[in-house]
Amino acid sequence: MKNYFALVDKDPGSAFGIRFPDIPGCFSAADAAEDIVPNAVEALQLWAEDMPIPEPSSHEAIVALPDVSNALAEGAFLVSAPSKSMW
Template sequence: MQLYFALVHQDEGSAFGIQFPDLPGCFAAADSEEDLITNAQEALALYLEDEAAPQARSVIEINNDPEVKAELAKGAFLIAVPWLTLSGRTKKANITLDGGLLDAIDEAAKARKLTRSAYLADLARRDLNAA
């Protein structure tokens, strides 16, 4: 998993604007702070869909970029956006869980009309994306 840093701007009364200093032309918007990472990841996935992913700079390198420094001085802030590359193929995995936990997982999956596997994959993606 590779992390790309994104600059987030917000003018009073507007949505958040998201741009990636390492990926010119890759941008997104979000109406709330809760949507920042998700929307940034969607933009990242679309941007890199048919491209080789360039090496992301470290947070220190990004912070030393004069253009980024100027934006940060104006009130922008940085977020780390994980880019997960999915292979498109599935693999079977045998896991061991407490029976009560497995029952709770199955109930939650059923309530969301998901299979156990889909539910666990969704949770894993969200957790990895929040890391």
Template sequence: MRHYIAVIHKDSDSSYGVHFPDVPGCFSAGDTLDEAIRNAGEALRFFAENSEPMPVPRSLEEIRADPQVGQDIGLGCTFAAIPFFLDAHRTVRANLTMDAALLEAIDVTAKARGQTRSGFLASIARKEIFE
């Protein structure tokens, strides 16, 4: 899994804005910092699914040394590493070990939500990775 560095900025009269120096044209926003970061991950995935291959991400140090980003630093922006991967569109079997009562609770919850155990666990993992 790769991480892309997001530059996050906020003017006093606006929402949080997000852009990616390594992915020109990919941007996002949110009313709160948490929402902006969550939306940034979705923006990366949407951009990747609808464009050319994604560029190789640079490190935070390389981003901070970029003269164009230097202007943003002067404006009081902050940075966030946004995890990124695209679905492989294939499934693999995995053997997991956990407490029997926890597995039973997972199965009950998944069934109540109309999901399979695998689908439920995958949705929880995505939430934990991207939020």
């Protein structure tokens, strides 16, 4: 099983936005905090049905990305989403 970091942010009055820095175009959302990881896992599974999945980057590499670093500074956070299949 591989784990991918998902960047999560939330504007007032909106759902949590979930995106994967390693997988541009793979994203999801969650209305409640407890749904973030399950929805992220589902997004990974759906993406893997049609698209190749790259190797996951390290935490250090993810937080060094300028867009991720800026989002974290503005209140976003990272979660680790496990893949549930053998890609």
